Amino acid sequence: DVKVTQSSRYLVKRTGEKVFLECVQDMDHENMFWYRQDPGLGLRLIYFSYDVKMKEKGDIPEGYSVSREKKERFSLILESASTNQTSMYLCASSTQQGDGTQYFGPGTRLTVL
Amino acid sequence: GESVGLHLPTLSVQEGDNSIINCAYSNSASDYFIWYKQESGKGPQFIIDIRSNMDKRQGQRVTVLLNKTVKHLSLQIAATQPGDSAVYFCAENMMDTGRRALTFGSGTRLQVQP
Numbered sequence: 001d002v003k004v005t006q007s008s009r010y011l012v013k014r015t016g017e018k019v020f021l022e023c024v025q026d027m028d029h030e031n032m033f034w035y036r037q038d039p040g041l042g043l044r045l046i047y048f049s050y051d052v053k054m055k056e057k058g059d060i061p062e063g064y065s066v067s068r069e070k071k072e073r074f075s076l077i078l079e080s081a082s083t084n085q086t087s088m089y090l091c092a093s094s095t096q097q098g099d100g101t102q103y104f105g106p107g108t109r110l111t112v113l
Numbered sequence: 114g115e116s117v118g119l120h121l122p123t124l125s126v127q128e129g130d131n132s133i134i135n136c137a138y139s140n141s142a143s144d145y146f147i148w149y150k151q152e153s154g155k156g157p158q159f160i161i162d163i164r165s166n167m168d169k170r171q172g173q174r175v176t177v178l179l180n181k182t183v184k185h186l187s188l189q190i191a192a193t194q195p196g197d198s199a200v201y202f203c204a205e206n207m208m209d210t211g212r213r214a215l216t217f218g219s220g221t222r223l224q225v226q227p
Contacts, residue, residue: 043202090157092156
């Protein structure tokens, strides 16, 4: 079974703090994704990566950056957290050989005070 | 713009009945579709997929129907159980373009009444 894990299920941070969200997958997938999920807005793509050290902006990259130093790990960084970044953050991975099916982690609920 | 959407935000059914969740997509170039289930507090979980060269695909208690003429996708759940209560998303992809990111709909909440 594909397993995607995220470093925290719940996180509370203060405005202006630098926040790191970590994601690890164990299926040797090339592609990894970060989404945020908000009520009424569905899943919105922040960034994705299709190879180590490669990244592409998604639909809402502002205020975020990412890092992919190893194939299995994809990090989302909030350089200076703001209250409007309070959300559920979901990581996913997929193989480039497949149809594009993405497998998701359990999510991190981030609250910025 | 291109979008994947759902007709009903909330669907309430009786336990044991069949459920049908609908999804409309606007990009006729999409050729691969996925249904995900998301239970409260969890990440989306893959349920079933279908390619555009098919119009029906069956899994265990679930069936996905694709009508390319009207750009409509549906998920049918047979003998709905309390454990089926969740939010269901459809997603689309365009395989020929090599697009790596899926486009997701906003979700339908399925509530199963005992």
